[in-house]
Amino acid sequence: MAAGRTTVLGYPRIGQRRELKRATEAYWSGKIDATALLDTAASLRRQTWETLRDAGLDEIPSNTFSLYDQVLDHAVLVGAVPPRFRQLTGLDRYFAMARGVTGAPPLEMTKWFDTNYHYLVPEVGPDTVFRLDEEHVKPVEEYHEAAALGLDTRPVLLGPLTFLLLAKPAPGAPEGFRPLDLLSPLLDVYADLLGRLADVGASWVQLDEPALAADRSPEELALLRAAYDRLGSSPRRPKLLVATYFGPIREALGVLAATPVDGLALDLVAGAEDATRVASAGLSRRRLVAGLVDGRNVWRTNLPQALAVAASLLGSVDELMVGTSCSLQHVPLDVSLETSLPEELRGRLAFARQKVDEVVLLGRALREGREQISDELAQAEAARTRRPPGTVDARVRARLAALGDGTPRGDYASRVRARSATNPLPLLPTTTIGSFPQTSEIRAARADLRHGRIDEATYKARMRAEIDKVIALQEDIGLDVLVHGEPERNDMVQYFAERLTGFACTESGWVQSYGTRYVRPPILYGDVARPEPITVEWTTYAQSRTTKPVKGMLTGPVTMLAWSFVRDDQSLAETARQVALALRDEIRDLEAAGIRHIQVDEPALRERLPLRSADQPEYLRWAVGAFRLATSGVADTTTIHSHMCYSEFGEIVDAIDALDADVVSVEAARSRMELVHDLARTGYRRGIGPGVYDIHSPRVPTVEEIEDALRLALAALDPAQLWVNPDCGLKTRRYEEVVPALRAMVEAARRVRATLHPAPAPAR
């Protein structure tokens, strides 16, 4: 048995200085041509391969690069191109599928499992003819490119089962059609592709099947078996490594072991329990890539513990390789780019580049014996276990213990009565989700402040001028509940993290969120407290510029955690309570300053729902508890709003109700108000603002289509429940799109309002 060769399942592709974003956006705006974009892409790929080779990895993946999204790449590769894009070719078609063009809306975008990465949802219908994109067989091209550097890489493909499970039925597909129905013709294409990869010399291919980390039906497991029996028996093929990640695969392990696949990669971090299944799984003639280094968090690996897990697997497989739990695309590139993190914290961190070193070190320990690396191990352990000062805040802990779950708010009906007396609003009140366009002037002002080109007072004056503009615009458009527009926020999570203790923020720790939009997830390493009010000054300034109510805007506890890298030395539930307490204080201060509407955004509530249904109730219990802890301290006259987006909410309608928010705004435009109907069926009686148009597209909606959306919602709701708002914040849009879209929205609300007689009692 061989042990100790090393690999990773994938690597960040965006470049040290966000070269991919800059080149792609320059291409979109016509500043560079396709050749320049593709040159940048090729140079990023080369850098990655050389880095991984020089770090000493034994097997390097390829086809992990993408100009926009790996699922989109795969859809194009296998010919799943919806008819509306077929008159286009090459890059034009690729980016049109991602971003839409006139007359052809883009593919839908949604969360990649429980991560903050978003993929484009393939559309598959009975008319889809799977066929390899002959012009551009990307995995073969990338294999060649790496081969020119002397590397026999392992091409990475999305596996057939996961691809079809992630796809949605194409528009117009008959009721009951499922993309999985097309597994057999899809497998023909995979067999063809495997043949071509074998022909060019690939020894191994990685087929990613993360869908196996979620509950799978007996039928799906049977299809899994059939798929890999079939691919395994392809006459010409490289060896097949099926990679799973984001959790344990449980019964699927035995199913895969019964097929002729040559190896498995298991996530032994999020799916640690699978380690105990390996011995009896029948893998004695296979390769196992043990995913021992966490691809989802930034902490150094507990190397002795990882070695103990590896040791427990020796003897059960033919080859034991060391690897990462998943692709490293979900973590930032390199800690060494950070210059201002507290030193003790920095020492505990491992970003993608450092994780590769950890994999290599673990490999050496397995090959050469642990004693050969004892110095490196001792140093790594010393750095990992050092605690930065300020990790424990006794005051926060005592306050939380005293508060327990907090006292629940009064019943909803009393709140409605209290508000209609003190803050009446028209029926179908109009509002927005918070952010207005983040213009280049706003970003440039922030960059000027960072580089010392302007002082704090000048920066604040510019932000206040922006707020003046945003307030005046909303008054002119005729919105009912206004927002300050969030100009001062670099990001809805990072902004708060920068102002709370217990969080550290990076300078260069960019992670792709979707396409050319990246985020720098903060690092939550210690107890969380709020040294001083965060948003009160901006919100009250905005309120001073208008007599209409201004809605305060905060990011909720679950989202703060979901979009950060979170400490692993206490439960998420406990950490969420600390964030909730800080928000509770902020809400109290906003309320004391006269703010009557406060929105606590929880767009990540659904995203972090555990992939296994058995684990979901416990998560929802603490997630909802944290939201309620943050929001339950307010008077009946204060309206608590929440907002969610980017996900399918059908599974969490009860939790949405349990938040006890007065109004919840949700993404609904693309799903034709499905959620509204789901909520209404469960007896949801509070306010709801189903997004009436899709802010992810530059397209300006017509008044008529927004009216239609509102009428569709009213088919399920009492008019007193309905709020009118876009799908999400407007930060990624331009004013040229925002102004006509909001005017259309307000006009549609007016028209629908006029048809509602007699007016029912307002209930918000």
Ligand SMILES: CN1c2c(nc(N)[nH]c2=O)NC[C@@H]1CNc1ccc(C(=O)N[C@@H](CCC(=O)N[C@@H](CCC(=O)N[C@@H](CCC(=O)O)C(=O)O)C(=O)O)C(=O)O)cc1
């Ligand atoms: C709601 N969404 C969010 C998610 N996660 C978050 N953490 N935050 C979110 O808002 N997940 C789900 C969705 C994902 N959606 C988005 C939407 C938009 C972005 C985005 O626009 N990202 C920006 C970076 C934002 C930021 O940090 N801005 C900073 C720095 C800006 C910058 O690059 N400055 C330049 C210089 C200035 C200039 O001249 O332009 C520089 O430093 O070089 C800031 O505003 O200060 C992006 O550009 O990708 C992300 C997720």
Ligand SMILES: N[C@@H](CCS)C(=O)O
């Ligand atoms: N208030 C935030 C929510 C985004 S999910 C915004 O408007 O951008």
Ligand SMILES: [Zn+2]
């Ligand atoms: Zn949103």
